[in-house]
Amino acid sequence: MTTPRPMRADARRNYERIVATAREVFVEQGPEAPLDDIARRAEVGAGTLYRHFPAREDLVAAVYSAAIQHNSNLAYQLLDEHDPWDALVLWMREQVHFGVQKRGLAATLKAAMDKDSATFAQCKSTLNEAAAAVLKAAQDAGVVRDDVKPRDLLLLGHGVAVATEATPEDSERLLTITLDGLKPQR
């Protein structure tokens, strides 16, 4: 569905160049970097960038969707290798680290997800399923309260990431507090 239909060779080449360049520029300047810079450094016209990525979110999605897929897959791997609570902790920590890694990344991704662009639909459902899997295991084991929803894990992770992106040294402490809040309360 999001699988791109065949492109002409030059179009595909440009598409790849733009994504590769955007990946670099986002690292250097954050996800608010001028699209013009990206087009220039990718040596394409501004119009070409817009043709492939009508909205900034589409470009952000193209750059980060692989990482999000990876984050999602990690959930199942962690569930294999650890008990449900540890899997939850490790997965949430990964979510927070990912959100914190580049200033503004978390906010940009969240905005993109909330808008549910077609490009992100895939990522979004994969990520939701991963959260659901991690959560279900923990709930079945009785280590997380039953009224928590998969979406809550993502929102809480996002919240911690955004709140601490200026001071990453606070991430872990806030995450611990948040995770404790997920435990069944007396």
Place this chain on the structure above:
Amino acid sequence: MTTPRPMRADARRNYERIVATAREVFVEQGPEAPLDDIARRAEVGAGTLYRHFPAREDLVAAVYSAAIQHNSNLAYQLLDEHDPWDALVLWMREQVHFGVQKRGLAATLKAAMDKDSATFAQCKSTLNEAAAAVLKAAQDAGVVRDDVKPRDLLLLGHGVAVATEATPEDSERLLTITLDGLKPQR
């Protein structure tokens, strides 16, 4: 210190007009509203706006500092009227509501606070003291764990607000989870 030194009558008039207009425009368009719009509607030149408010944050501060002061004072009032845990819950809820009320407000205020502009220094310390008071009462009563810091309350409240500003119906549930995380763990 942040108390403004005397201004010429026309300067003061313009200052007030700008703040009043900004308040309206922020409500209508959010805190990213074009400064130009604000200047035009306030019927001042763009340069006048910049003279009074060199950075957008300064204008944001002027508009919202009274509300932040109010939020801070509320802490002491709540401590008078409720037991420490309830005061904490009610105060945190107020923080979240305030952050959620206008899209982008929480992020803008946080950015301003992190940058610690002179204009915000006052607000920031007042708010920190309020958080410390609420927290200390709760810790003394043994209903909140000892390793929590005042700053954590603000960060957690901010996180919940940002995470749920697109879906305010999630605010309360996330806040409950977060507050439970603050309780002393077994």
Place this chain on the structure above:
DNA sequence: ACCTGAACACCGTTCAAGT
């Protein structure tokens, strides 16, 4: 079918001229 890059619109910021 796709690309280019000039053109346009918009907005933040500065500054020379005015009071």
Place this chain on the structure above:
DNA sequence: ACCTGAACACCGTTCAAGT
């Protein structure tokens, strides 16, 4: 001392012309 508003820079977005 303060204000004005034109001017400049920057960036997102579109579109006519080209291949």
